[in-house]
């Protein structure tokens with residue numbers, strides 16, 4: 001899979017692409033990247049990429065020419081232009097489902113702004129999708145682009161070890177994870193739950209399922225709406241939410 005990243009701050013990607021699982025995916029030839037400073041595609045002698053907004057007001061707006069020229073140059077040999085994704089606070093909220101969808105493409109082009117807004121014609125005539133990574137304000141689209149790449153790259157077959165497919169499955173159960181423990185069985189007086197030391201695998205599975213349900217109910221009740229629940233799960237949730245004054249214990 002190939003990623004083209006268009007940014008004014010290409011150096012921000014060095015640590016990310018040079019570390020850990022990303023580096024391994026690149027070294028294995030599973031992923032290729034071109035991180036391009038779109039200032040190189042500016043059409044004027046001062047290499048300008050932004051300008052003041054028509055109609056007045058503060059801030060600067062990214063000009064259309066550099067980004068159009070950059071995308072057109074990068075895709076000049078492609079019979080079909082790959083999806084162009086704009087990282088934007090006004091974008092559709094990013095989800096695991098979107099990551100899975102994007103992982104099916106063999107090439108993606110990511111546009112990153114930094115403070116500035118984009119001239120609307122970039123949205124209207126160059127971009128296929130606008131993506132936000134959540135309701136908080138960052139200084140640019142570079143970190144969101146790295147978040148997107150990380151989430152997509154780990155889904156590419158061969159990038160992670162064997163745990164990967166099982167892990168994807170557990171996300172699709174739609175519940176938060178149950179608590180985990182390792183040795184020692186007692187640390188500073190805090191004991192690991194006895195059931196986990198019991199060797200009764202059916203009981204352990206039941207305990208973990210209930211803990212996952214309890215945690216999801218407490219922290220992310222919205223997830224329960226779409227989770228796949230058995231009749232036993234529903235009974236357990238009823239027990240946790242009723243007859244105790246509404247407390248979820």
Ligand code: 9D3
Nearest residue numbers: 087088089132133134137138139140141144
């Ligand atoms: C208030 C008007 N704009 C400033 C000129 C808003 C603004 C634009 C760009 C605020 C922040 C940014 C930089 N952020 C992103 O480019 C961004 C982002 C984010 O801030 N949060 C979550 N997802 C994303 S994706 C891109």
